[in-house]
Amino acid sequence: MAVTLDPSDKDSGSKDEKKKHGHKLSVPELIFGDLWEYDPAPETADPRIRSRYDLFIGGRFVAPQAGEYFASINPATEETVTEIAVASAADVDSAYVAAQMAYETVWRTMPGRERGKYVYRIARLLQDRAREFAVAESIDGGKPIKESRDFDVPMAAAHFFYHAGWADKLAYVAPGRTVQPIGVVGQVIPWNFPLLMLAWKIAPAIAAGNCVVIKPAETTSATAMKFAELLQEAGLPDGVVNIVTGGGETGAALTGHPAARKIAFTGSTDVGKLIMRQLAERGTRMTMELGGKAANVVFEDSPIDQAVEGVVHGIFFNQGHVCCAGSRLLVQESIAESFINKLQQRMETLRVGNPLDKNTDIGAINSREQLDRICELVESGVAEGAKLYQPSCALPSRGFFYRPTLFTEVTQSHRIAREEIFGPVLSILTFRTMDEAIEKANNTMYGLSAGVWTDKGSRILRMAAELKAGVVWANTFNKFDPASPFGGYKESGFGREGGRQGLLDYVDLS
Amino acid sequence: MFRRTSAWERSYITVVSKHSKVEDFGTVDRVGIEERVAKFTTRSIKKQSKLWGLNTAVSMVDLTTLEGKDTPGKVASLCQKARQPSDDSSIPPVAAICIYPSLIKEARKLLADSPIKIASVATAFPSGQSSLKVRLQEVKYAVNAGADEIDMVINRGLFLAGEYDAVQDEIAAVVEATGDATLKVILEVSELETYDNIRAASFMAMQVLRPGDFIKTSTGKASGSATLANTQVMLEAIRDFYLDTGIPIGMKPAGGIRTAKQALHYLVAVKETLGDAWLNSSRYRFGASSLLNDLLRQIHKEKSGAYQAPYYFSEAAGSY
Numbered sequence: 001m002a003v004t005l006d007p008s009d010k011d012s013g014s015k016d017e018k019k020k021h022g023h024k025l026s027v028p029e030l031i032f033g034d035l036w037e038y039d040p041a042p043e044t045a046d047p048r049i050r051s052r053y054d055l056f057i058g059g060r061f062v063a064p065q066a067g068e069y070f071a072s073i074n075p076a077t078e079e080t081v082t083e084i085a086v087a088s089a090a091d092v093d094s095a096y097v098a099a100q101m102a103y104e105t106v107w108r109t110m111p112g113r114e115r116g117k118y119v120y121r122i123a124r125l126l127q128d129r130a131r132e133f134a135v136a137e138s139i140d141g142g143k144p145i146k147e148s149r150d151f152d153v154p155m156a157a158a159h160f161f162y163h164a165g166w167a168d169k170l171a172y173v174a175p176g177r178t179v180q181p182i183g184v185v186g187q188v189i190p191w192n193f194p195l196l197m198l199a200w201k202i203a204p205a206i207a208a209g210n211c212v213v214i215k216p217a218e219t220t221s222a223t224a225m226k227f228a229e230l231l232q233e234a235g236l237p238d239g240v241v242n243i244v245t246g247g248g249e250t251g252a253a254l255t256g257h258p259a260a261r262k263i264a265f266t267g268s269t270d271v272g273k274l275i276m277r278q279l280a281e282r283g284t285r286m287t288m289e290l291g292g293k294a295a296n297v298v299f300e301d302s303p304i305d306q307a308v309e310g311v312v313h314g315i316f317f318n319q320g321h322v323c324c325a326g327s328r329l330l331v332q333e334s335i336a337e338s339f340i341n342k343l344q345q346r347m348e349t350l351r352v353g354n355p356l357d358k359n360t361d362i363g364a365i366n367s368r369e370q371l372d373r374i375c376e377l378v379e380s381g382v383a384e385g386a387k388l389y390q391p392s393c394a395l396p397s398r399g400f401f402y403r404p405t406l407f408t409e410v411t412q413s414h415r416i417a418r419e420e421i422f423g424p425v426l427s428i429l430t431f432r433t434m435d436e437a438i439e440k441a442n443n444t445m446y447g448l449s450a451g452v453w454t455d456k457g458s459r460i461l462r463m464a465a466e467l468k469a470g471v472v473w474a475n476t477f478n479k480f481d482p483a484s485p486f487g488g489y490k491e492s493g494f495g496r497e498g499g500r501q502g503l504l505d506y507v508d509l510s
Numbered sequence: 511m512f513r514r515t516s517a518w519e520r521s522y523i524t525v526v527s528k529h530s531k532v533e534d535f536g537t538v539d540r541v542g543i544e545e546r547v548a549k550f551t552t553r554s555i556k557k558q559s560k561l562w563g564l565n566t567a568v569s570m571v572d573l574t575t576l577e578g579k580d581t582p583g584k585v586a587s588l589c590q591k592a593r594q595p596s597d598d599s600s601i602p603p604v605a606a607i608c609i610y611p612s613l614i615k616e617a618r619k620l621l622a623d624s625p626i627k628i629a630s631v632a633t634a635f636p637s638g639q640s641s642l643k644v645r646l647q648e649v650k651y652a653v654n655a656g657a658d659e660i661d662m663v664i665n666r667g668l669f670l671a672g673e674y675d676a677v678q679d680e681i682a683a684v685v686e687a688t689g690d691a692t693l694k695v696i697l698e699v700s701e702l703e704t705y706d707n708i709r710a711a712s713f714m715a716m717q718v719l720r721p722g723d724f725i726k727t728s729t730g731k732a733s734g735s736a737t738l739a740n741t742q743v744m745l746e747a748i749r750d751f752y753l754d755t756g757i758p759i760g761m762k763p764a765g766g767i768r769t770a771k772q773a774l775h776y777l778v779a780v781k782e783t784l785g786d787a788w789l790n791s792s793r794y795r796f797g798a799s800s801l802l803n804d805l806l807r808q809i810h811k812e813k814s815g816a817y818q819a820p821y822y823f824s825e826a827a828g829s830y
Contacts (some may be wrong), residue, residue: 028752028755028756030752030787031748031785031786031787032752033785033786034786035789036559036566036777036786037559038554038559039557039558039559041555041556129815146552150552301533303537303539305538305542305543305546306539306541306543307542309541309542309545309546349781358553358554359553376553391664394528423586455537475539475541
């Protein structure tokens with residue numbers, strides 16, 4: 001599984017040259033060289049991934065009726081990790097039958113405090129096996145182990161803990177009203193945070209008394225199937241959670257099933273629209289968490305180094321595969337040049353490579369398809385006249401990797417300023433006044449998140465009020481908490497996840 | 511407030527005047543900087559890279575004893591420890607010893623033929639609460655006694671009163687008094703309280719320092735001392751100042767760094783903030799006493815695979 005670094009691939013020529021020619025005598029520069037190389041520090045815990053996974057229906061692993069499987073690969077090595085079942089419409093149907101049965105006979109009538117015990121147990125088991133899940137997540141999806149270890153898995157457990165607490169307090173979600181579960185809900189989740197998105201979906205649904213049929217993304221089903229094993233260990237009643245795997249057809253069968261009382265979808269805006277069309281003639285409830293093109297707005301009085309760090313984290317976290325990624329940097333013209341210099345310096349110390357190495361900052365792009373899309377959009381950026389910058393970091397010779405990338409001289413009408421790239425690519429625009437910043441930040445079809453960097457409190461308050469985004473972070477970015485609702489404006493979707501607001505999307509009020 | 515707007519104006523940097531404000535030097539977000547340094551502590555330093563880091567840390571130690579009960583005998587012990595930290599001859603000597611002025615002559619005799627520097631605190635260390643004249647006299651006394659390096663304290667009272675130009679003038683006067691000796695300016699960060707103040711004080715000092723002089727976090731005598739976060743604020747100030755002026759200033763965190771693991775975290779911060787040119791004792795020091803033996807213990811463990819009991823390592827500055 002280890003990635004071999006091919007020294008010939010090391011694109012360090014330009015850096016060496018810089019050193020040799022000794023520019024630093026005239027223009028001072030920092031040397032981020034190889035004086036002190038970190039030795040490889042691979043995480044070695046056994047991910048305990050089986051060689052093949054069936055579907056999880058009615059509390060048991062069952063083979064798909066058509067007997068079809070596909071290979072799930074490690075994007076860092078292009079080696080097969082496991083085989084995943086393809087659920088047909090008939091499989092999806094039996095999952096809904098199992099969910100409906102569990103809802104009618106067990107889950108709906110179980111007192112909240114009893115349901116809560118199961119959810120707490122899931123949270124604790126996830127904590128107990130955190131290391132194993134983190135390794136599995138990195139192998140299957142390509143994200144660096146430090147993120148799966150320090151963010152994805154603990155945050156997934158936190159969502160179960162948080163919602164477990166709600167299970168016996170639902171009467172207080174909407175005081176004065178009667179709160180009932182919806183019934184069976186269908187859920188489809190993306191590949192960027194496989195386990196965390198699963199937790200965001202399943203935890204509120206089952207805590208509120210609903211039963212679930214969920215489909216993980218095609219390229220990242222391994223941790224969902226490991227989670228199914230964990231549900232068996234937790235003794236969750238059969239059928240409360242059913243996990244079906246597969247591609248687009250499976251997804252269409254899931255979202256189109258008549259037994260679904262609600263569909264919760266997280267993914268691309270295009271697919272979200274398809275689902276909305278599919279459900280337009282029915283009364284099925286929906287929540288949609290779709291794309292984004294967040295603006296990170298940096299004013300001249302901001303704490304510069306922390307803003308640089310926030311911008312880097314905002315766009316390169318999880319290789320930029322984040323729907324709320326700060327993919328547009330709006331920086332005030334007076335500091336633009338020095339800020340961009342600082343960004344480039346910071347990027348020199350980013351470590352791209354083996355996702356399982358504890359010192360890796362940027363891991364593998366999730367799939368060949370996504371890598372191609374990133375390449376295509378970057379090419380369009382260059383073709384449309386924007387200026388490209390990439391640091392000289394080495395890339396592994398195998399697997400799907402992409403250098404962290406900056407674009408300067410970007411205008412509002414460039415494709416790279418409008419379309420969601422979903423990769424480690426930052427488009428930089430400048431502004432002069434606050435009104436201009438607001439106008440540019442809001443000039444997008446998306447509205448999921450935004451960031452504001454300034455030392456001035458009143459400016460933060462006005463920006464937060466004017467930016468049309470579901471989340472506005474001030475002097476920080478990519479901060480999440482189970483108690484905080486998350487969701488979008490405009491084509492970034494509707495409905496909220498997390499907090500009391502998120503829970504309301506999983507109950508009927510009367 | 512003045513801000514740079516382009517590379518052409520880079521040579522121009524904020525200069526302290528009667529009307530300077532702390533924010534003129536840029537602000538620091540507390541939450542952000544503490545998150546940043548927490549990430550340094552998750553770097554996993556193993557095998558050869560660990561050994562390199564530990565040996566380099568040894569070579570950066572300013573082996574320190576600053577107690578009222580210090581004696582010539584103790585300083586002699588310190589000098590011997592500084593020359594040869596352990597039986598393992600592959601381990602480098604430390605960078606310097608750091609003592610009170612009255613003991614310099616003693617140390618000078620013992621380190622006459624050695625590359626190890628003698629650093630002396632001066633300027634009414636640790637409080638700095640004396641007249642400028644007396645403080646400057648102390649600096650001259652230390653230099654005449656043979657100190658290679660002077661560790662001075664800034665006037666925190668004046669700083670907190672907003673008399674920034676006076677603070678800077680005092681530092682400039684000490685620079686002059688040190689002559690050829692290297693100067694380390696102790697900001698006593700815990701008394702400055704905010705990261706904004708630490709950044710501003712760093713710039714005020716650097717503007718009157720010479721290439722190769724240092725800024726330093728703490729005396730080790732106040733309630734708080736070096737942390738990764740306050741050290742990071744100073745590293746970033748050094749970086750910005752260097753890129754603006756081309757003048758490289760050294761960094762010395764002091765106090766509270768007791769374990770080899772901590773030292774590695776500090777070095778990770780240097781590597782990822784200032785780069786390779788600062789990973790040596792002419793630009794980075796640790797002000798510490800008990801750190802040295804933990805470094806030696808960890809080096810021994812890396813080489814042999816087993817930990818030695820603490821009493822296998824001689825105590826020079828610690829507990830007597």
